[in-house]
Amino acid sequence: MAELKEKLFSEFPPVSTEEWMAKITADLKGAPFEKKLVWRTEGFNVNPFYRAEDIEGLKTTESLPGQFPYVRGTKKDNEWKVRQNIKVCDFKAANEKALSLLQKGVDSLGFCIKGDDVNATNVATLLEGICPEAVELNFHTCICKAEELITILAAYLTEKGADLDKCLGSVNYNPFKKPLIKGKKIDNWVECASAVLKAGRALPKYKVLAVNATYFSDSGSYITQELGYALAWGNELIAKLTEAGFSVEEVAKKIKFNFGISANYFMEIAKFRAARWLWAEIVAAYNPEGAGECPADPSAAVCRCACKMALHAQTSEWNMTIYDAHVNLLRTQTEAMSAAIAGVDSITVHPFDMVYQQSDDFSERIARNQQLLLKEECHFDKVVDPSAGSYYVEVLTNSIAEEAWKLFLEVEDKGGFYVAAKTGEIQNAVNASNAARKKAVATRREILLGTNQYPNFTETAAEKIKCDDAGCCCAGGTETAIPVLDFSRGASEFEELRLVTEKSGKTPTVFMLTIGNLAMRLARSQFSSNFFGCAGYKLIDNLGFETVEAGVEAAVKAGADIVVLCSSDDEYAEYAPAAFKALDGKALFVVAGAPACADELKAQGIDQFINVKSNVLETLKNFNTKLGI
Numbered sequence: 156m157a158e159l160k161e162k163l164f165s166e167f168p169p170v171s172t173e174e175w176m177a178k179i180t181a182d183l184k185g186a187p188f189e190k191k192l193v194w195r196t197e198g199f200n201v202n203p204f205y206r207a208e209d210i211e212g213l214k215t216t217e218s219l220p221g222q223f224p225y226v227r228g229t230k231k232d233n234e235w236k237v238r239q240n241i242k243v244c245d246f247k248a249a250n251e252k253a254l255s256l257l258q259k260g261v262d263s264l265g266f267c268i269k270g271d272d273v274n275a276t277n278v279a280t281l282l283e284g285i286c287p288e289a290v291e292l293n294f295h296t297c298i299c300k301a302e303e304l305i306t307i308l309a310a311y312l313t314e315k316g317a318d319l320d321k322c323l324g325s326v327n328y329n330p331f332k333k334p335l336i337k338g339k340k341i342d343n344w345v346e347c348a349s350a351v352l353k354a355g356r357a358l359p360k361y362k363v364l365a366v367n368a369t370y371f372s373d374s375g376s377y378i379t380q381e382l383g384y385a386l387a388w389g390n391e392l393i394a395k396l397t398e399a400g401f402s403v404e405e406v407a408k409k410i411k412f413n414f415g416i417s418a419n420y421f422m423e424i425a426k427f428r429a430a431r432w433l434w435a436e437i438v439a440a441y442n443p444e445g446a447g448e449c450p451a452d453p454s455a456a457v458c459r460c461a462c463k464m465a466l467h468a469q470t471s472e473w474n475m476t477i478y479d480a481h482v483n484l485l486r487t488q489t490e491a492m493s494a495a496i497a498g499v500d501s502i503t504v505h506p507f508d509m510v511y512q513q514s515d516d517f518s519e520r521i522a523r524n525q526q527l528l529l530k531e532e533c534h535f536d537k538v539v540d541p542s543a544g545s546y547y548v549e550v551l552t553n554s555i556a557e558e559a560w561k562l563f564l565e566v567e568d569k570g571g572f573y574v575a576a577k578t579g580e581i582q583n584a585v586n587a588s589n590a591a592r593k594k595a596v597a598t599r600r601e602i603l604l605g606t607n608q609y610p611n612f613t614e615t616a617a618e619k620i621k622c623d624d625a626g627c628c629c630a631g632g633t634e635t636a637i638p639v640l641d642f643s644r645g646a647s648e649f650e651e652l653r654l655v656t657e658k659s660g661k662t663p664t665v666f667m668l669t670i671g672n673l674a675m676r677l678a679r680s681q682f683s684s685n686f687f688g689c690a691g692y693k694l695i696d697n698l699g700f701e702t703v704e705a706g707v708e709a710a711v712k713a714g715a716d717i718v719v720l721c722s723s724d725d726e727y728a729e730y731a732p733a734a735f736k737a738l739d740g741k742a743l744f745v746v747a748g749a750p751a752c753a754d755e756l757k758a759q760g761i762d763q764f765i766n767v768k769s770n771v772l773e774t775l776k777n778f779n780t781k782l783g784i
Contacts, residue, residue, distance in 0.1 A: 205546035224435035227540040228498035229463040236501035238263035246280040263291040270297030292324035301328035309357035325362040334576040338635020362411035372415025375589030383562025391572035404443040404461040416490035425551035427497035435462040468494040469503035479605025483507035579638035597772035656691040666715035668706035671722035679721040679747040703734040724750040
């Protein structure tokens with residue numbers, strides 16, 4: 156065997172980084188390496204390849220799963236809880252649904268309860284027949300009712316004789332919802348959080364303080380923003396509550412982080428690894444007591460258990476779409492995969508139809524099965540941190556950690572998370588990211604399949620939209636003193652455009668006048684169909700015409716509102732003026748491409764061009780205006 160290995164190594168000599176770069180440079184044929192192959196994102200560069208020397212000395216490679224600083228996970232296995240949320244309107248019906256879900260692979264339940272409905276009778280009805288030691292129970296209600304709910308839960312579980320040390324769950328008390336979402340100050344939040352924390356002592360394994368980083372993810376933030384602000388949020392809880400007299404370890408052990416998962420697969424894996432690492436370092440800096448007694452590491456100078464991040468992940472809402480909604484299944488599947496590989500504690504997969512209706516039994520079953528598939532068929536729960544050692548993921552983990560840490564320090568230097576939220580600085584920064592990403596969607600630099608690229612031309616959606624928004628018992632008035640987060644999805648502007656077309660009662664017809672070079676006319680007719688299909692227009696494609704006059708005649712006969720000339724750049728100088736003249740204003744005339752003769756064509760009155768550099772959204776809005784829609 157040794158001889159065989161030696162022979163193999165001799166046949167495949169190592170290739171140095173310099174040799175790789177020389178080969179790449181040669182293949183680029185003069186094109187700049189940095190411009191062509193280096194990806195600039197989230198404030199740092201991502202190279203096209205990495206090697207062993209790139210991870211030498213990185214701290215992320217120094218620990219094992221379950222070891223501080225928990226880059227590779229807070230436990231020695233990769234078991235995560237499959238969570239499904241239930242919006243509670245009828246408590247008996249919700250109980251029946253919960254009992255049914257527990258027979259279908261779910262081992263974590265999330266109950267969303269209106270504040271006005273929080274009472275002992277309703278809680279008893281909701282939890283009837285559910286074993287609290289066997290399933291994680293999570294509750295979300297108005298922040299003004301959180302303390303009462305915790306007290307009711309503790310009394311109920313005690314009365315039922317449950318072993319409280321085996322009861323896992325959370326109550327999503329989040330004081331910063333008011334400034335972030337409601338635009339209201341909550342200057343007495345420390346007093347309120349203190350009361351919640353004291354009530355939470357009755358439930359030793361329940362997390363009662365929430366860091367809802369999902370707000371940022373669902374508002375279109377970048378990954379490093381979500382992480383940096385989440386760390387500042389968590390640190391704010393520790394800093395202010397320890398000043399109020401609580402111990403560091405008590406506060407830290409009661410915090411639950413709720414993160415979103417975007418479609419950026421490898422970046423999300425790295426984000427969760429970086430999150431555990433940075434949070435462990437933050438908590439350790441407070442020197443939590445318990446040395447010698449900590450089950451995680453009895454030899455440590457501080458309590459290592461307090462440094463563990465309790466981490467729940469849920470699939471993104473920002474990139475979900477109404478049109479071609481089944482594509483949401485592809486998005487949520489890859490998102491769930493990245494969270495599972497990264498070793499989170501629990502996952503919620505949103506049903507694919509949640510953005511336009513109350514999810515039905517079918518969509519909820521599919522969402523559950525997406526996680527069960529990862530466990531039972533892919534066995535992701537059998538491998539701990541499989542991405543460890545990957546040069547790419549290890550470098551990403553460090554890069555994301557560095558950028559998120561910079562943002563964390565910026566927030567701290569300005570007075571902490573609440574100060575930044577109270578002034579609207581955080582909301583404005585995230586909303587700016589939302590706007591930047593929407594611009595990327597509008598120009599197709601960020602793709603939402605089925606919405607801004609490859610749409611289903613014949614689909615209609617107006618009749619299936621049945622969403623309703625529920626209020627909060629402590630919401631107050633509609634006026635806001637500070638900016639709030641913008642939760643409009645990435646696809647919302649395209650969907651609004653297409654719904655306007657759909658509801659107008661008239662569907663513009665776009666005719667592809669294909670002529671000349673076979674390869675170019677086919678490519679450009681396909682591009683143009685995808686372009687105008689994003690607005691819900693009717694599309695008529697063609698194999699080609701012998702003359703532009705024949706094409707224009709066919710277009711007029713078909714009742715075209717827009718005629719798109721599809722040919723090669725070299726042929727446009729001849730075909731475009733002839734087609735424009737033959738059409739004679741009977742329809743809007745468009746040239747597909749950006750030919751060198753564009754200025755000459757514009758001088759002849761041809762002013763509509765579409766190409767890969769076009770802002771698809773703005774261009775289609777302009778066509779709607781021209782067509783009276």
